[in-house]
Amino acid sequence: MRCEVCGAKIFGKPFKVIIEGAKLTVCSQCSKHGTIIWEEEPKPKSATTKTKIVSPPPKIKSKKTPETAVETSFELVENFHIKIRQAREKLGLSHEELGKKINEKVSLLKKIETRKMTPDNKLATKLEHVLKVKLLAPPSEEKTLPTKIPQPISRELTLGDIIQLNKKEKEKEDSPQRKPS
Ligand SMILES: [Zn+2]
Structure with missing residues (x-):
């Protein structure tokens, strides 16, 4: 595998970078010129984007209100x-x-x-x-x-x-x- 920028052979892990908007596989030297992206190991962008399971709101227990609490007024x-x-x-x-x-x-x-x-x-x-x-x-x-x-x-x-x-x-x-x- 060769560096797409300088043409040198890449030893070890190649760097994937964006240079001037272009995705390139480069050597470690050239990776400094661009923005490194790691396609091989894509970071989970964010766990929060996962579809949240929206649980239904907890049922409010309808309190039984005493209907006739006026026994005192006889x-x-x-x-x-x-x-x-x-x-x-x-x-x-x-x-x-x-x-x-x-x-x-x-x-x-x-x-x-x-x-x-x-x-x-x-x-x-x-x-x-x-x-x-x-x-x-x-x-x-x-x-x-x-x-x-x-x-x-x-x-x-x-x-x-x-x-x-x-x-x-x-x-x-x-x-x-x-x-x-
Ligand atoms: Zn290079």
């Missing part, structure tokens, strides 16, 4: 005082006996039964438990209507709205809100 039923009285009488309990059971003042119970006072949720729950009645219910529909879609006030009810409303009313009646345990 309201007393309309006729709680009647329910309490009737249930108490049904169980044959006097105000005194009921008061002892739930550790409340008799006067308080009397006031509640005459609707002079409304029991708070804690007391109502106690009464529910002892008397086996339903005193607390989720807040009335008007207050909890989802206000996601602000609707123009002037808008008239569509048939769909009426069906929705009826459905809601029905659901409200059908589903027992909380079973006294």
